[in-house]
Amino acid sequence: MRELRLLRDPKRLIPILLGSVAGILVLANLLFPQQSAAVQSSSAELLRWVTVVAAFALLVGVTNVVLQHLRRLLKREGQWAYSIPLLLGFIIPPGIALYGYLAESRTNVPSSTLFQDMVQWVYTPLSVSLLALLTFFAISATIHAIGSGNREAIVVIVVAVTLLVAQLPLLATVPYLGAAISWIQNYVALAGLRGLVFGAAIGAIVASVRILLGLDRPYLDR
Amino acid sequence: MSLFELLIIFLLLTFAIVLPFIYARLVTGGRSIERRSLPALDELNMALARAAETGQPIHISPGAGPLHGATVAPESFAGLMLSQRVAVAAARRGANVSASSGDAVAHLAVRGTVRVAYRNAGYAEDYRPDSIRLYADHDPLAFAAGVGARYASETVEASVTVGDFGDTYLLLGEQGRQYAIPQVAGTTNPASLAGAIVTANGTLIGEEIYAAEAYVAPTPLGIARLLTHDAIRWLLIAILIIGVVLMSLDVRVFEPASFR
Numbered sequence: 001m002r003e004l005r006l007l008r009d010p011k012r013l014i015p016i017l018l019g020s021v022a023g024i025l026v027l028a029n030l031l032f033p034q035q036s037a038a039v040q041s042s043s044a045e046l047l048r049w050v051t052v053v054a055a056f057a058l059l060v061g062v063t064n065v066v067l068q069h070l071r072r073l074l075k076r077e078g079q080w081a082y083s084i085p086l087l088l089g090f091i092i093p094p095g096i097a098l099y100g101y102l103a104e105s106r107t108n109v110p111s112s113t114l115f116q117d118m119v120q121w122v123y124t125p126l127s128v129s130l131l132a133l134l135t136f137f138a139i140s141a142t143i144h145a146i147g148s149g150n151r152e153a154i155v156v157i158v159v160a161v162t163l164l165v166a167q168l169p170l171l172a173t174v175p176y177l178g179a180a181i182s183w184i185q186n187y188v189a190l191a192g193l194r195g196l197v198f199g200a201a202i203g204a205i206v207a208s209v210r211i212l213l214g215l216d217r218p219y220l221d222r
Numbered sequence: 223m224s225l226f227e228l229l230i231i232f233l234l235l236t237f238a239i240v241l242p243f244i245y246a247r248l249v250t251g252g253r254s255i256e257r258r259s260l261p262a263l264d265e266l267n268m269a270l271a272r273a274a275e276t277g278q279p280i281h282i283s284p285g286a287g288p289l290h291g292a293t294v295a296p297e298s299f300a301g302l303m304l305s306q307r308v309a310v311a312a313a314r315r316g317a318n319v320s321a322s323s324g325d326a327v328a329h330l331a332v333r334g335t336v337r338v339a340y341r342n343a344g345y346a347e348d349y350r351p352d353s354i355r356l357y358a359d360h361d362p363l364a365f366a367a368g369v370g371a372r373y374a375s376e377t378v379e380a381s382v383t384v385g386d387f388g389d390t391y392l393l394l395g396e397q398g399r400q401y402a403i404p405q406v407a408g409t410t411n412p413a414s415l416a417g418a419i420v421t422a423n424g425t426l427i428g429e430e431i432y433a434a435e436a437y438v439a440p441t442p443l444g445i446a447r448l449l450t451h452d453a454i455r456w457l458l459i460a461i462l463i464i465g466v467v468l469m470s471l472d473v474r475v476f477e478p479a480s481f482r
Contacts, residue, residue, distance in 0.1 A: 031231060054290060061326065130363055130393070137396040141420045144399065153420045160416070193412060196428040200410035202454045203432025204296035206447055207303065209238040215443065216303055 016214035022046050023212045066090055092118075226476030230461060237454050245446030255445055262424025263437045266308070266406045269380030273317035278379040279353065280312050281372075284332060285385025285409070286324025286358065286365035297410055298328055300431040301385030304408075306335045307438040308382055313343035317379075320353040322372060324365030328385075329356035362388030370397035383422075384408035384431050395421035408434065 028036075029043035069083035093109070100112030109115050145153035165171070166181050210216040249255055273280050282305040287295025305321065312319045319336050323329040333354045340349040357368030370393055373381070381403050383394065391407070391414035398405045399421045407418035408426025418425050426434050433451060436444035468476060 050290075058326075127363055130367055131390070134390065134392055137392045138417075138420075141392060141396045141399065141417070145420045150420075152425070156416050156419050196410060196412065198458060199429035199455065200297070200432075202451055202458065203300065203429040205234055206238050206242075206450050206454065207296065207299050207432055209235070210242075210447065211299065213239065215242075 012217070016217060020212050020214055027212070062090065224477060224479050226465075227478050229476070233457060233461075234454065237457060238450065241450040241453055242443060242446040245449045246442045249442040249445050255449065257437070257445065257448060260426065260430060260434060260437055262406050262408070262422075262426050262430075263434060265404055265424040266380065266382060266438065269404055269406075270308070270311055270315060270317060273312060273379040274315040276379055277318065278377050279318035279320040280308060281320045281322065281378040281381040281403075282308050282332070283322045283369060283381070283383045283385065284325075284328050285383065285387045286360070286362040287328075287386025288360050289325050289327040289331075295386040297384075297386040297431060298325065300408075300434075301383075302328060302331050302335070303435045304382065304384045304431070304438065305332055306339070307435045309336045309339035310342070311438055313339040313345055313348075316345065318348070318350075318353070320355075320376070320378060322355050322357055322365075322369045324356075324358045324360075324362060324368075326356060326359050329354070362386075362390050363393070366390040366393035369394040373397045373401050373403055378403055380404040380406065382406045383418075384426060384434065386411060387414045389413040392417035392421065398422075 025039060025046060026043045029039050032039075034040065066087065069086050071077075072080050073083045073087070093115075096112060096115045096118065097109045099114055100106040100109060104112060106112050142157050145157060163181065166177060171177055207216070269280060284298050284301025284305055285295070287298035287301075289295070289298050309319050309321075313336075319339070321332045321336060323332050333351065336354055337349050337351075340346055355368075355372070357372075358364035366387065369383075373394070374397065381398055383391075383405065384407065387394075387409055388411070391409065391411075395405065395407060395417050405422040406424040406426070407414075407422035408431035409415055409418060410428050410431065415425070415427060429451060433448050436448045465476070468474075
């Protein structure tokens with residue numbers, strides 16, 4: 001088995017062992033909480049290390065991105081204009097944090113008035129506009145799916161339209177309709193949903209075991 | 223934790239660890255294995271063959287599900303493993319690969335995967351780091367907008383988007399359809415699935431996203447993992463039936479603590 005032969009290479013074996021032991025410790029703590037103080041404290045310590053490592057990785061990543069985009073901006077490389085909003089995105093939040101600290105003595109950035117104004121007047125409208133686009137995308141996709149005769153898509157569309165129409169206030173007075181829809185949602189749809197979740201959970205368990213045993217290494221860059 | 227829960231955990235872990243090796247031995251021993259068909263992957267195989275001729279890249283994405291932080295999306299692991307298999311298959315055929323991710327850790331993993339795939343195929347010089355892009359971190363909306371814009375600005379042979387996409391899959395899926403990009407999509411999220419079925423040429427539903435990698439690279443251990451999925455599914459069905467019968471008979475010895 002090629003997967004197992006690869007483990008003979010120390011360059012691969014050491015990171016895989018580290019990853020596996022860390023993963024199994026955290027998993028054991030999740031499955032059997034408060035069963036062993038040693039497992040619990042090791043797991044908590046590992047999670048603290050992850051936070052510290054992630055913070056340093058973030059620092060390195062942010063520095064790299066800023067330097068790359070500064071260089072692109074200065075050299076006027078292709079699509080350099082996109083670097084301006086990106087760099088502004090790196091400058092504005094720390095600026096707001098500094099302003100909140102100096103003007104309002106707040107150490108928590110999200111509670112600063114300026115930050116909340118930015119979220120309310122810039123981020124939320126942008127997100128809502130993008131989400132609103134989904135309506136048009138849904139209509140466009142529906143028209144195309146019906147035109148192309150995709151059977152699975154047509155089933156999805158028919159069910160969606162039926163349920164939408166059935167929930168109109170006008171139809172609320174139709175006898176048995178509400179009860180029928182509730183029955184379909186609570187039994188047929190929920191049964192299908194649980195089947196989907198069970199299947200996905202089985203796949204996730206097998207995939208997790210493979211990663212914990214080092215048979216699959218999607219995290220290893222070598 | 224009740225006896226019943228401990229028993230289930232023990233059985234699941236034992237099956238998940240031991241069965242792949244038993245099945246792999248059976249497969250290498252020459253036993254013929256019937257695999258259920260996944261038509262969505264026929265589209266992918268055809269795209270891989272075309273990509274080698276046209277030179278246009280196959281776009282892969284493990285989605286925007288988190289692989290770090292408080293919650294981890296297992297679908298992203300499935301997306302990463304399928305991305306790895308697609309990258310290897312593409313590199314061996316001399317096809318190009320581009321990738322988009324919506325999580326910083328997944329981005330690093332995809333970058334490493336694609337780089338190793340090119341190197342192992344003997345085309346290390348063809349690897350282009352700028353084709354592996356991180357569009358957002360823990361923000362499915364921004365990720366979908368980024369991938370949609372990529373579809374608009376770059377020509378790709380096909381797009382394989384398998385993972386967690388939140389409720390905004392339609393933003394990128396419909397954009398891909400409008401640019402006539404053959405798409406293979408897979409997720410376990412019902413909200414994304416509806417969008418995927420309507421816009422993609424092939425859809426992987428639920429656990430199929432975990433099985434897909436064994437179809438792209440049918441190694442004995444890959445096929446064994448597929449058979450393990452099926453075996454565990456039967457085990458769960460048996461546990462469900464036993465649980466229903468025991469509870470109906472008011473036998474509460476194995477009753478999970480959370481049911482009380």
